[in-house]
Amino acid sequence: MPRVAPSGSLSDVLIGRGSELSLLRTVIAAPPSLAIVEGEAGIGKSRLVGELLSASGARRLVGQCEQLQEPLPLSPLLDAFRLAGDLIASRPAGPVVGALAPLLPELAGHLPPPLPPLPDQRAERHRVFRAAVALLDHLSPLVLVLEDVHWADGGTHDFLAFLAAHQPRDVAVILTVRTGSGSLPIREAFARAPSGPARVLTLVPLSPPEVEELARSILKAELPRTFAALLYEKTGGIPFVVEEVLRTLLERLPAGEIPGRPDVLSALAVPTVLRDVVLQRLSSLDGAAREILGAAAVIGTTPDDRVLAEVTGRGPLEIAKALASAQAMGLLHEEDGQSRFRHALARQIVYESVTAPERRWLHLRTAQALESGPGPRPVARLAHHFRLAGRTEEFVANAEAAAGTALSHGNDATAARFLLQALEVGSLPRETRVRLAVKLGRVAVDGLAHAEAVPMLERLLATEPLPAHLRGELRFALGRLLRQQGEARAGHLQIERAVGDLGDRPALLGRALAVLAAPETVVDRHVSEHAARCDEAGEAARRSGDPDVDIAVRIARASLLLEQGDPESGRLIDDLLRDDRLRGVPREHARACLNWAQGALHIGRLERAEALLAEGRRVAGQAEYLRVAEVVELVSAAVDRAAGRWDGLEARVRRLGGTPGWAAFPAASMEAGLLLGALLAATGPAEEAVACLGEVIAVAERAGAVWPLIPAKMTLSRLLLTLDDVAGAAEHATAALSLVRAKGNWVWGAETVLCLVDALGRTAGTVELVDELGTGLEGADAPIARAALLTARAVVSQDRPEADGLLDAARTTLQEAGLRYEEAQAAERLGRWRCERGTGDGGPALEAALRLYAAMGADRDLARISRIMRQNGVPIPYPWRGGRPSHGQTLSSREREVALLAAEGKTNQEIATELFLSRRTVESHVSSALRKLGLPSRRELRAQGGLADP
Structure with a gap:
């Protein structure tokens, strides 16, 4: 066909x-x-x-x-x-x-x-x-x-x-x-x-809700009302135009960032097909009508009759006739008693049909007409028209005023855009440039103007002799922008340099020190240094007398203690959540809840993380805080991963982290990569998991980001152990352990210690290391770390009687914390220990692990535990997924065909090409065959040779 x-x-x-x-x-x-x-x-x-x-x-x-x-x-x-x-x-x-x-x-x-x-x-x-x-x-x-x-x-x-x-x-x-x-x-x-x-x-144009649905299906993200409304206004509901607009934006921005950037819709090229149609219709108008319509296009999508008359010098009747002719040609339409362009791109085509000199003159005439009009000065429109008229002084003044108006309405993104446009003027006086740059530094962090603002601030700091307090403020702003772009080390260094210049501005100093107190951002800074910064921040907050700075410092202190598993963090967080001052600043409130939710996940407090995530999501939604929408989804995915709710999770995570320079928080792409790597380590294919984790490690090392560098190395170490690469596992665990020691936070290092103990077994060094871990975790309330310590102690105790109790206690700890995957791993270890050492009936623990792995779809783990159960004579209770398993323990004909080719050493891609299957389908068949055969990897499949059904 x-x-x-x-x-x-x-x-x-x-x-x-x-x-x-x-x-x-x-x-x-x-x-x-x-x-x-x-x-x-x-x-x-x-x-x-x-x-x-x-x-x-x-x-x-x-x-x-x-x-x-x-x-x-x-x-x-x-x-x-x-x-x-x-x-x-x-x-x-x-x-x-x-x-x-x-x-x-x-x-x-x-x-x-x-x-x-x-x-x-x-x-x-x-x-x-x-x-x-x-x-x-x-x-x-x-x-x-x-x-x-x-x-x-x-x-x-x-x-x-x-x-x-x-x-x-x-x-x-x-x-x-x-x-x-x-x-x-x-x-x-x-x-x-x-x-x-x-x-x-x-076919008629799509309705506004349908345009929103179309954009949502393309961007795979929810759209704020402002973006959806502007997209409909820009495109008139024409699906092709909607897609061309989004296609253009996707060439410039990651998909996840686009919904939060309505400003980018204003600078789009017009699709050729629409240009041809509109110009054909335009050419059928008489000269006067074309002139009036050209002026209307300069004025805007909905030209005001008074302004149009003043700009063109034409009478009301002549203007009415021209607009009627344009409406008859489908260039305009009537809406709410006004003539509007059919859609914004039609206006743009007419606009570009006017010669450049004439456009400049029309923009100037429009600005003058708007200035003389009734009511408040329309500073944003004036800035637009003066800029395109080439009148830079008037443009800068109105752009700065427009930025101020935007800020007064909480629209940081628009404010940043106006300030950036003003700073692009090359002939600005020095004092004006500095003033605008300082304002830009204050709004760029929340204004999502990172890529444009960073070089602007760097250039200003490098070329302008600034007073210390302004230099410090700009360095602080630059450091925060760099951190949000994923440049952890560079951002931290800029903020450290800013501190020395902010002594006379205690409020700003307190905020800068509070940022430096965060332990999860940068390598090579010990938690004791972060604690000292937090104490200094508290002192600066007291000097400033600013209650908002006090809130910021208390948030930082709670985060610092939470990441160390300090029980005091819970009380601090609860106090802050009850504080009216925090509730009065919803953006700070939402950010704090999301950061705390991530910290709670780091230490294994799942219930706390879920509650904080719900609070952060609620506050961000009520405040329409679009900047954190992606972070909400990322934390939600991480919570679902910890809770064992894996159905559809991999696809969600791939959507979140699949775009380089991810959305409003490029740094979060590393977190998404870690999450994807951890999922693939359990579900397969292992090759992709290794590559994914390796990429996260490389990016984090380049950026100097301690998190997720430590957990990524630990996860890769654990994965390499399952692939019998003991040397590689020990290498990554040792590297992670060096980072843990440099940071001084053993809560983050417990699982790394366990990986190293599993790789090396009981040696004098590992016994000493486990003791060091125990000392480092004294007083910590961190279920993941506590379970890892119990397990490590069991491993180095070898066959001593207390080992069984330690492993059982580790499983109980993880079970009570609701950490289903870690619980399954602990149950597998306990069951295997009991079976191999004859210290008890390991069957129930292995079966419990099997069911947990199956419920999550952890196919690689299923293959391994099935082999362990067969080796130890433990019956496998099919069906264990709660439904009928495909072909039970018997390979299907397709699985056998794929497995035979894999046993010959062919790659998944080679198998896919030979059998006309997708690579993903081959991966699924290989995983299923390994599970049914009770083999942990393709290596054993090749070694086994024959493929007799179990």
Whole structure:
């Protein structure tokens, strides 16, 4: 069956066309039938037909009419036939089809012999038409689709009229046509077809909710109301325009960052297809109307009649006539009693049709008209028009005022944008540049202007002799921006340098020191140094007398203690959550809750993490704090991972961390990578898990970020142990242990110590290390660390009687904490210990671990524990997933086929290519085969050779 050309759509779902799709399905289900799908450019005609064909099993031919000055006769139909060459060759066609042989030389060998030419061209054309219809009948049942028939040549129109009168019984015909392209010659013929009149589907723009749904399906993210509304206003609900806008944005920004950046919608190029249509309509207006419409485009999407009259010097009646003419041409439409451009991109096309000198003059006239108007000064509009008029002094003054207005409404992103635009003016006086840069530094962190603001601040600090207090403020702002971009070490160093300049500004000093108190950001700073910074921050807060600074310092102290497992952190957090001052600053409130939720996960306090996440999500939602939306989702995924709720989790995490420079928090991409690596280490494939964790480690080492560097090395060490790479596991665990010692936080290092003990066994060094860990964890309330310590003590105690009790206590600790995956690992270790040493019945513990792994879909662990159970004579209780397992313990035919190739040493990609499967499907079959065979890795599969079912 010929392949339908892809539409290039960014969305894999069809939005807002349910009834039209249903109607088209009835058309193709009852041939002979005809349908015309019409609508303006970009409305989604081809997308709708593509959706129809992709879901239908019917044979189809698709031809594309092209906008050529001298179109070839029947070219779209002939192109469609060329794609059907194999079908034509499969069985002989009637003799009349030979009339097509001269037109299809590529297929001449599959067609009947050419017919002798006829002297009458009209008769020849009629014979070609009969041949084309005969060939369609020969290929039926099928659906014939001809796209963009408004561009078809006269011969194609004549053929379609002929086809409508002589339509084969099992052929359905669908045409797509652009509205506004004049009268379509075949409409009458299609209306009077013997099979019944053609069904006409007129597509209209999407509604605002449908535009939001389309954008959400493309960006895989929820959209704030401001972004969705602006996107609809910008695109007029035209699906193609929506997708082109988002496609353009995706070329510039990560998908997750786009919803929080409505400002980027204002600087987009216009799709060529829309430009052509609009310019054609514009050219049909008279000179005066074009002049007035050009001025209207300069003024804005909804030009004010008073301003338009003042700018153009035209009278009200002349303006009214011009706007009416533009409305009749579809360039404008009436809304709420005002003339508006059909959509913002149409306005942009008209705007760009005006010459550059004339545009500058019109912008200046518009600014002057706005200044003289009633009411408050529209500073944002004035800044826009003065900038494009080339009047830099007036532009900078109004941009700074507009930034102030934006800040007064809590719109940091807009404020940052105006300040950045003002700072781009090369002729600014030094004092103005410094003033604007300081303001930019204050708003850029929350304004999401990181990429633009960082070089601006770096250049200013390098070139301008600044007073100490301003230099310190700019360094502090730069350090925070660098940290948010994932540059942990560089950001920390900038803030450390800022501290020396902020002695006379205790409020700002207190905030800077509070940031330096965070232990989870940078390597090579001991927790004692972070604690000292926190004490200094408290003193600066007292000197400042600023209650907001006091709140910031208390938040930092709670975080510092929480990361160390200090029980005092719980009381501090509870006190802060009850404090009206914290509740009065919802952004600070939301950030604090999310940071604490992550800290609680770091130490294994899942219940606390879930409660803090819920609080942070609620506060961020109520405050519409879009900047932390991705972090909310990341923490939510981490909580679900810890709780064992893994269904669909991998796909969620891939969406979160799959884009480099992830959204508002590029640093969070490392956290997403760690989370994905940890999931893959349990579910497979192991090769991808190793690569993922290796990438996280490389990025974190480059950035100097201690978290997630330590847990990433620990997770990789644990994974390498399961792959029998003891040396590699010990190397990564030793490196992680060095970081732990440098940081001085043994709560983070407990699992690393356990990895090293597992790799090296009982030695004098490991016994000493476990004792050191025990000392470091004294008084800590951290379930993960406590369980790791108990387990490590059991391992180094070897076969002593207390080992069993230590392992059981570790499992109980993790079970009570709700950490399901870690609980499964502890139960597996306990059961294996009991079975191999004969210290008790290990079967129940192994079975409990098996069920936990199965519930989470941890296929790699299932394969390992199944082998352990068989080796120790423990029966495997199928079905253990709560349902019927596929083929029980027996390999399916496909699993056996894949396993045999894997046993030969072929890679997953090689197997996928050989068997015409996706790589992901091969990975699934390999994991399933390993589990059923009780083998931990492909290495054992190759060593086993035969694949007898267990």
